Structure formats: structure tokens, C-alpha cells
Amino acid sequence: MIYGIGTDICDIRRIRATLERKGDRFAEKVLGATELRVFQYRRHRSESRGIAYLATRFSAKEAFSKAIGMGLHMPMTWRSCEILNHPSGQPFIRLHGELAAWFDARRLSAHVTLSDESEQAVSFVVVETLSAPRAP
Template sequence: MIVGLGTDIIENERIGEVYHRHGRRFLDRIFTEDEIEYAESHEDPVPYLAARFAVKEAAVKALNIGGATGIGWKDVEVAGKIFGKKKLLFHGRAQALALERGVNRMHVSLTHNRGLSMAVVILEQA
């Protein structure tokens, strides 16, 4: 049974502007070390950062929480290598909320193309 569905779309340029202005400080606040390493392994890390940012937003929407969530940016993580299936990981408050809702399967799809990044997150109870 589907417990939650979330989507998000973002202009890569928005993430690029913040990335170029604040650099490592921005990265360390929003992304896990593995997400940073993955993005920076590409010639242009911005689309990869933007797609992961969209996943974080989509995951919070999928958890169906209104108002303040207490979920930190790093509580939602995208794992997976180039061209492989991506895996959604929850930590901290996001993990606690997912357990409360009985989530035991998570699906994530992300894409970036022509200046936009998009993510879809589906949370299920088996």
C-alpha cells in the first residue's frame, strides 16, 4: 500500500547560484559527504546537486507532514552510483517518521535535463 508520494522540480540555476556563492558551506549544510563526493566527481556538479536537492524535498512531501517537520537536510540521502538504481536512505527524524508510518519500501526516481532537475519519491507499506 502506498503511504506517501512526493515530487519536486527545481531549476538547476538556483542551486548553481547558491553553490557558487557559498561553496563548501552550502554543501556541508545540505548534502551528505557521499552525495557531495558523487556530485563533485562530475565535470559540472550542479545538476547532480540539484537532483539530490529535489529528492530531499520530494521525500519530505511523501512523508505527508504539514508545517515544521524537524527533518534535517542530511536526514534524507540519495545513494547509488552512475547509471545505477538510486537508493533512498532516511536518517534521524526522517527515519523515525517513516517507521511511525510503517514505511518499509522506498522508491526514488530522479532526472536532470535542460536546466531542470526533478524527483519522485514513493513510500510503501508491504
């Protein structure tokens, strides 16, 4: 059963401007540890791809916060929600700390997709309730 749906569109130029104004502090505030390493690697190889990566993660976290219905209020924090990729490239959500415990207690599962073009990043998240285990 669907618990919630969230979507977000992000102007990559706005993310670029914020990064220029605040420096790496902005990325460190938004990204979890694994995401931050990927961002730094991608940005080192290509500034524009690094910024697009940051924008897609920002957008996906906004969409996730909408799907769970709490916005950016505890236990939802930027760094407690990471948007990572399987080796195939498929994105997935990894939660940490209090947010992970809150999510697990409600038996929820999340699905995320994201995309970017030269000036925009978009994401879509569906959160569903896992069905109860069947009795033997």
C-alpha cells in the same frame, strides 16, 4: 498501500547561483556525507555534472519530504535523507538518525526516480506502507 507521493522540479541555474553565492557551505548543508563525496568527485571531473548531481538530490529530498507529509520539519532534515545509487545506477533513499527511526516505526518504504536536463532536475517519490507480516 500508498502512504504519500511527492514530486519536485528544480531549476539547475538557481542551484548553480546559490552555490556560487554561498560556496560549498550550501552543498554541505544539503548533502549527507556519502552524497557530498560523490558531489565533490563529480564536480572535480565536470562542474556541470556536479551541479546537476546537487540539483537532483535537492529535488529528490523536497519530493521525499512532500511524500511523507512533513516538509522540512523534524525529524526530516536535509542531511538525514540521502539519495544514493545502487551499482546498477538505480537511485534509492537511505535515512539516518531520528528520521530513519520515525520511518521504520511506521513500516514505510520509499521509491525514488530522478532525471535532469541542461536547466532542470525533476524527481518523483512514492512512499508506501509495508504490509504486516502474515501469521504462520
